[in-house]
Amino acid sequence: QSRAVSGTVTDAATGQPLPGVSVLVPGTSVGTATGVDGTYTVNVPEGSNTLVFRFIGYQNVQRTIDNASTIDVSLPLDNQQLSEVVVTALGIERTRNELPYAASTIDGDAVSQTRQQNFTNQLSGKVSGVQIQQNNNLGGSTNIIIRGNKSISGNNQALFVVDGVPLDNSTNNTSDQATGRGGYDYGNAAADINPDDIESMTVLKGAAATALYGSRAANGVVMITTKKGSKKKGIGVTVNTGASWGFIDKSTYTRYQKNYGEGYEGATYNRNPSALPGFWDIDIDGDGDTEPVVPTTQDASAGAAFNPNLLVYHWDAFDPTSPNYMQARPWVAAENDPTTFFEDAYGTSHSIMIDGTGDKGYFKLGYGRNSNDGILPNSNVTKDYLNFAASYDVIKNVAASASINYAETNGLGRFGTGYSGLNPNQTFRQWWPVNVDIQDLKDAYFRTGENVTWNRISPTNAAPAYSDNPYWTRYQNYNNDNRRRLFGNARIDYNPTDWLSIMGRVSLDTYDEIREERIAVGSQGVSEYARQNGRFSEVNYDLMANLNRDLNEDFNFKATVGTNIRETNVSRVRLQTNGGLVIPGLYALTNSVSPIQTFGLGATEPATEVDTRLRVNGYFASVTLGYKQLAFLDLASRVDQSSSLPPENNTYFYPSVSGSFVFSELFEPTYGFTYGKIRANYAEVGNMAQPLSVYTTYNLITPFGGTSLASVNSVRNNPNLEPERTKSWELGLEMTFLDARAGFDVTYYNANSVDQILRAPVSRASGIDYTWINAGEVVNKGFEVSAFGTPVRTEDFSWTINANWTRNRNRVKDLGPIDNYQIASFQGGVTLNASEGEPFGAIKGPGFVYNNGQRVVGEDGLYLSNNDANTTIGDINPDWIGGVTNTLKYKGISLGFLIDVKQGGDLFSLDQSYGLYTGVPESTSFINDLGNPVRNPVTDDETSGGIILPGVNEDGTPNDIRAAVPLALGTDGNPAEAFIYDASYVKLREVTLGYSLPESIVSKLKVFQGIDVSLYGRNLWIIHKNTPYSDPEEGLAAGTLSLGYQSGAYPTTRNVGFNIRARF
Amino acid sequence: CTDDFEEDLIDPRSPVEVPATGLFSNAQRNLVDQMTTPSVNSGIFRLLAQQWASTDYPRESQYDIVTRNIPQNFWNELYTDVLMDLREARTIVTADETFPDPAEKANQIAMIEIMEVYTWSVLVNTFGDIPYNEALNPENVQPTYDDAAEIYADLFTRLDAALNSLNESAGSGDFAAADLIYGGDIESWIMFGNSLKLRMGMTLADVDETTARRVVAEAADNVFTSLADNADFQYTETTPNVNPIWTNLVQSGRNDFVPANTLVDVMNELDDPRRSEYFTLFSNGEYVGGTYGTGNPYSNFSHVNPAITAPDFEAVLLSYDEVEFYLAEAAARGFDVSGTAGEHYTNAIRASMEYWGVPEAEINAYLSQPEVAWTGGGNWRQQIGVQKWIALYNRGFEAWTEYRRLDYPQLEAPAVAEFDVVPVRYPYPAAERTLNTANVPAGDEATNRIFWDVQ
Structure with missing residues (x-):
């Protein structure tokens, strides 16, 4: 016997009636829909006692009927953040509701909408707990750290996983490159993923979230889900096309002083007392008298003051092809300074994706090409992507699927x-005479095709003293590289019942790469051709069973058991010519003056x-117990056996x-409080050693004539290594309010990495440089907050704010037998360290001498140095990072902008250290407190130049001694501490303007299903920074070795571009 | 299947075992490289001895030793690439049971020991107290420092033991090919060992005359007797086995150094015929040195003679003329050596000139000058000091060491410099302060004297 139940369904937020809401009786075929006034009537069969109300965009609501004949329901808007499916470790899908750890997701559309050469940059400022540091290199690498640096010697980069398959993200840059000694940044390998193929990115931060991936995920995981074909049946075609332009941000580059020209401070060039000071005194025209010549070997701007009435012989006066040959020209600043060396960057990107979905499966086939010309002449990086994936239900309950991706990267003229x-x-930035005009150098190179440089050894010797013509460098001393990668x-999948699924998978990631580097005959130094060939391959075999059963009405049980077998092979050879090239212009290893050697030039970098x-064999199991939608408990464990550890400890x-x-x-649920969840977890993750750190071998060295040479290895390996461990716990709270229009997610975490496998540098008096030990403890703890709000939401207009904030505190608690671990050593007398009791990433070097907090100057008026290289003078770790995205939508138009903030963290600038010494930037030429040009000679009277540095004398009295400039500003007059800068920034990171053509127009165009147009800008404005003449974010490359140091920094490129997406 | 996991622990591209010969040869070559290189990153001894001056970048000639980690680079090379390889070579030879003749094995060990003693003496002469007894043990990564004088005493003991075990009637086996200095010739090694002993004995002369007297008397009869006995190292023309002077001055394309006025002026005054071998003539027909301690335009001065900057120019670890200077000084101090101070002094200058190819007549003319001729009496320190300094051109380390010991010539610090005196030692490497903090001695200044440098 059925009974009638009726009522009205309204919007919980507005109270307006909702038409078209499905009203269903579960377990039966009975149902109806609400009318235009939101009312309904349904006949409920006997034995049923519930009604379910469903409406797209709203949460489902279930009501018990009991004796009621009228049930009015207000439906809350669906909070997509909570019901969305999140792909977690090993590809296991879970609703956000039941997730017991922090995970953040970024929609793939955002990736293709504002294109980047390296899509990993897109994470910057968008996800709490993730610190992104991008470099201004063309095709360069991006540093991705989740919840702080944990490993002292090892890799701290997040793991990338694409559709469940780990993807190698190595940079394979040389250690010289990483520590600022020169070389190219070849980018991080994760950039081989086609940005147009990304459906979503999920960041798993803590160990509990990543434990099933095993030790390699100790630094967190960026999980990428690729597109899986459209949900509609039939064939779809999506085309993306776009272009972008880049211009340097001059606030991130040296501003040149225009008052003093080539020469070193106080240098005397002549023994002839009547010669003009600051110039070479040479008889150029053969008339028996001498003429002033610009001292072309002097790569500095601390020489004679400019004087337009003074005619002197410049570098080009000695180039017979120059219009200025044998001409004296006025002694003035160049019209075109080095900022004119940079060109506008230009990039294009195109892709096409065809997909189809049928009853039994789907396929997709995509091709994309991104090409980018950089801001340096003769530079281009082009990537081609080809993707294919398909799935087919072979027989009942069995689906077979495969995906294959091919990516090819071609680089030409990457940035040194x-x-x-x-x-x-x-x-x-460091060694520049401001009288030299870049356009003259350009003309000289293109006129002659030779290395005609401003820095000639003498009027009669055109060879470069130290610096080549920069156009020669770019067009002759260029690199090229190619990487071909296959992964898939x-x-x-076998689903014997609706509660059991079994998955077997084989995956492969392999690439070959070649890198060629050149120094042409005629360049400063020794000509060279260097070539590196590398091959990487990784195969993973996974077998996994997932069980998902409702034990009864209230309890749900999920379990996963599985195994992962992994084999990773790395092979790399790098060789360079020895002693120069025999035949100019022929770049071949056989074109070597001397036989190929095993040590490179300068013997810093061995071949x-x-x-x-x-190989790693992993076995894992996890169970999840769910009680209603109320409580969830996860237990997981994994056993790894690794071939990089001694057999008894592996x-x-x-x-x-x-x-x-x-x-x-x-x-x-009420309007004011819609959702709340707390979560807690504890996890341990073990980690293995790097390959080949167990048994010690000898080094072979290039023979001396016929005598073979060998050496004791400078690294002592350790046959007793044990796995290292990270123990972490986290607590989180998620809440939403105001009908889910606002909410937050806050997490506190604490990760303690102990027994680290440490390549500890030791006193060289022990006969070795490094020894592998198990020691050390690093603690990372912090807060992550993300919050969102929708201040305005009407039918046509909405304004959404997404914000996130992260504070990580990092401390090295223990280093075992050593007190300090030197992570990297840089030119300029500074090192990057992990020191007991200090944060990982302490910058050390000689510091100022302080007296009551005041810097002490010596008798010469210059700051004293404590000459102690062990002084902590900086810390790379930011106090906090955060980002705010505002999105405004009006009908089909959306406007978004992201402000990205980093507060705190230091860097050392070699550019400032040397640039101030050589008197290059504007800050070395100003009017002093006496009203005189600061570079006037220091005298006793009121005409004196020089500055009185703020500080005190050794006796504590205020400093009153004038010191000469630029001596007082640069490396010669200061300890390293003077060149430490706060690397905070506030950046307008991203602005996006999107427009989707309305359905009404699209449908008239027949063939199209949708057209979206976006205009975007990246890195448009550095709203605040403290680093003079540079981008505080700029570094050398990704990786632990390269943090907190700038040398030869590239300017920021402001990018603007558009992308058009059309779906057919 | 995981039985073969251990295979992955083996580096397929590096040897698990090597013969001692490769380690011995490598140590010799690295030692010579360090003693020869003019690199501003480790070997600024020609600047400290004021034989050369800098051109555009005078920081190192103004005694900025710290910025480029100069002491660290020198220390690291000698400990890890010389001493450690010698120590390993000795371990391998000692453990080798296959020698046909035990005397041959003893000879090899003695050769290794003499190279070690040489290297240790250089380290002590550079830094003073250093890790010695606990050094070269990778199991002990924070070795304690030993007293420099005690190290010297132990070095004499080891040197004597090595000299006693050298046996001319036996060969040196595979060290004949590995020995890049003497080709395994035991007679030469006996002379080299005794000449080293003479040098080390004389180094102590001001601080411990008793020991110096005894040691010098023991060694004096078996030292070098001609230039042919020199401990020379012949570089090749093929990189990387080239003289590091060439690497730094020619191959680099840089013109970082010119001869210093300090030396050139003295030699000009004495009309020294070695000038044409040491330097090039300046365009004005004179020898002109750059002002020491300032920047000097390269094109304004004489340059280092191209013969010295040839890639295969030989390097010298210990020479006959040096030995004769020691004997002259020993005689002047009244030590028990045959011959007079004047004879040895003259022999020394003559040997130096012959080494540089100066004709007999010019040598005689030089020696006959009253400013050069031996005067005897209390002036020996100055006479030997100045002449030895000239003779030790291009051997910056020895020139600096003898200047520190004899205090002649009276070199002065340049007006702009970190110190107002010439540094008399290298401060300890910065890395020792961070990695061996508990042991590195305090009061670590470049102006602190080594124990034998009493004034």
Whole structure:
């Protein structure tokens, strides 16, 4: 016997009636829909006692009927953040509701909408707990750290996983590159993913979230889900096309002083007392008298004051092809300074994706091409992507699927980095005479095709003293590289029942790369051709069973058991010519003056011949118990056996336990409080050693004539290494309010990494440089907050704010037998360290001498140095980072902008250290307190130049001694501490203007299903920074070695572009 | 299947075992490189001895030793690439049971020991107290420092033991090919060992005359007797086995150094015929040195003679003329050596000139000058000091050491400099302060004297 129930359904937020809401009786075929006035009537069959109300965009509501004949319901808007499915470790899908740990997701559309050369940059400022540091290199690498640096010697970069398959993200840059000694940044390998193929990115931060991936995920995981074909049946085609332009941000580059020209401070060039000071005194025209010549070997701007009435012989007066040949020209600042060396960047991106969905499966086929010309002449990085994926239900309950991706990267003329002649900024920022005109150098190079440089040894010797013509550098001393990568997987899914699924998968990630580097004959130094060939391959075999059963009405049980077998092979050879090239212009290893050697020029970088194999067998299991939608308990564990550890220590087990409690289930949802969940977890993760750190071998060295040479290895390996461990716990709270229009998610975490496998540098008196030990403890703890709000939401207009804030505190608690671990050593007398009791990443070097907090000056008026290289003078760790995204939508138009903030964290600038010494930037030429040009000679009277540095004398009285400039400002007159800068920034990171053509127009166009247009800008404005003449974010490359240091920094590129997406 | 996991622990590209010969040769070569290189990153001894001056970048000639980590680079090379390889070579030879003749094995060990003693003496002469007894043990990564004088005493003991075990009637086995200095010739090693002993004995002369007297008397009869006995190291023309002077001055394309006025002026005054071998003539037909301690335009001065900057120019660890200077000084101090101070002094200058190819007549003319001729009496310190300094051109470390010991010539610090005196030692490497904090001695200044440098 059925009974009639009726009522009205309204919007919980507005109270307006909702038409078209489905009203269903579960377990039966009975149902109806609300009318235009929101009312309904349904006949409920006997034995049923519930009604379910469903409406797209709103949460489902279930009501018990009992004796009621009228049931009015107000539907809360669906909070997508909570019901959305999150892909977690090993590809296991879970609703956000039951997730017992922090995870953040970014929609893939955001990635293709505001294109970047390196899509990983897109994470910047958008996800709490994630610190992104991008470099201004073309195709350069991006540093991705989740919840702080944990490993002292090892890799701290997040793991990338694409559709469940780990993807190698190595940079494979040389250690010289990483520590600012020159070389190219070849980018991080995760950038091989086609940005247009990304459906979403999820960041798993803590160990509990990542434990099932095993030790390699100790630094957190960026999980990428690629597109899986459209949900509609039939064939769809999506085309993206776009272009972008980039311009340097001059606030991130040296502003040149225009008052003093080439020469070093106080240098005397002549023994002839009547010669003009600051110039060479040479008889150029052969008339028996001498003429003033610009001292072209002097790569500085601390020479004679400019004087337009003074005619002197410049570098080009000695170039027979120059219009100025044998002409004296006025002694003035150049019209075109080095900022005119930079060109406008230009990039294009195109992609097409065809997908189809049928009853039994789907396929997609995509191709994309991104091409970018950088801000340096003769630079381009082009990437081609080809993706194919398909799935088919072979028989009942069995689906077979596969995906294959091919990515090819071609680089030409990547930017030289660090302190190297191959990086034009080394000269432009550190060793530059401001009288030299960049356009004259350009003309000279293109006129002659030769290395005609401003820095000639003498009027009669055109060879470069130290610096080449920068156009020669870019067009002759260029690199090129190619990487071909194949990754993908094949899998079978078997679902024998609706509660059990079994998955078997084989996945492969492999690439070959070649890198060629050149120094042409005629360049400063020794000509060279260097070539690196590398191969990486990783195969993973996964077998996993998932069980998902409702034990009864209230309890749900999920379990996963599985195994992962992994084999990673790395092979790399790097060779360079020895002693120069025989035939100019022929770049071949056989074109070497002397036989190929095993040590590179300067013997800092040994030839590389690496062959390693790493195998890991992993076994894992997890269970989840859910009680209603109220409480969830997770238990997980994994055992790994690693071939990089000694046999007796190579198997290690680690557990995790997590729970969440959705306390809002205990209340009726109200407008003011819609959702609340607390979560807690504890996890341990073991980590293995790097390959080849167990048994010690000898080094072979290039023979001396016929005598073979060998050496004791400077690194002592350790046959007793044990796995290292990270123990972490986290607590989180998520709440939403105001009908889910606002909410937050706050997490506190604490991760303690102990027994670290440490390549500890030791006193060289022990006969070795490094020894591998198990020691050390690093603690990272912090808060992550993300919050959102929708201040305005009407039918046509909405305004959404998403904000996130992260504060990580990092401390090195213990280093075992050593007190200090030197992570990297840089030119300029500074080192990056992990020191007991200090944060990981302490910058050390000689500091000021202080007296009551005041800097002490010596008798010469210059700051004293404490000459102690062990002084902590900086800390790379920010106090906090955060980002705020505002999104405004009006009908089909959306406007978004992201402000990205980093507060605190220091860097050392070699550019400032040398640039101030050589008198290059504007800050070295100003009017002093007496009203005189500061570079006037220091005298006793009121005409004196020089500055009185703020500080005290050794006896504590205020400093009153004038010191000469630029001596008082640069490296010669200061300890390293003077060149430490606060690297805080506030950046307008991203502005996006999107427009989707209305359905009404699209439908008239027949063939199209949708057209979206976006205009975007990246890095448009650095709203605040404290680093003079540079981008505080700029560094050398990704990786632990490269943090907190600038040398030859590249300027920021402001990018604007558009993207059009059309779906057919 | 995980039985073969251990295979992955083996580096397929590096040897698990090597013969002692490769380690011995490598140590010799690295030692010579360090003693020879003019690199501003480790070997600024020619600047400290004021034989060379800088061109555009005078910081190192103004005694900025710290910024480039100069002491650290020198220390690291000698400990890890010389001493450690010698120590390993000795371990391998000692453990080797396959020698046909035990005397041959003893000879090899003695050769290794002499190279070690040489290297240790250089380290002590550079830094003073250093890790010694606990050094070279990777199991002990924070070795304590030992007293420099005690190290010297132990070095004499080890040197004597090595000299006693050298046996001319036996060969040196595979060290004949590995020995890049003497080709395994035991007779030469006996002379080299005794000449080293003479040098080390004389180094102590001001601080411990008793020991110096005894040691010098023991060694004097078996030292070098001609230039042919020199401990020379012949570089090749092929990189990387080239003289590091060439690498730094020619291959680099940089013109970082010119001869210093300090030396050039003295030699000009004495009309020294070695000038044409040491330097090039300046365009004005004179030898002109750059002002020491300031920047000097390269094109304004004489340059280092191209013969010295040839890639295969030989390097010298210990020379006959040096030995004769020691013997002259020993005689002047009244030590028990045959011959007079004047004879040895003259032999020394003559040997130096012959080494540089100066004709007999010019040598005689030089020696006959009253400013050069031996005067005897209390003036020996100055006479030997100045002449030895000239003779030790291009051997910056020895020139600096003998200047510190003899205090002649009276070098002065330049007007702009970190110190107002010439540094008399290298401060300890910065890394020792961070990695061996508990042991590195306090009061670590470049102006603190080594124990034998009493004034």
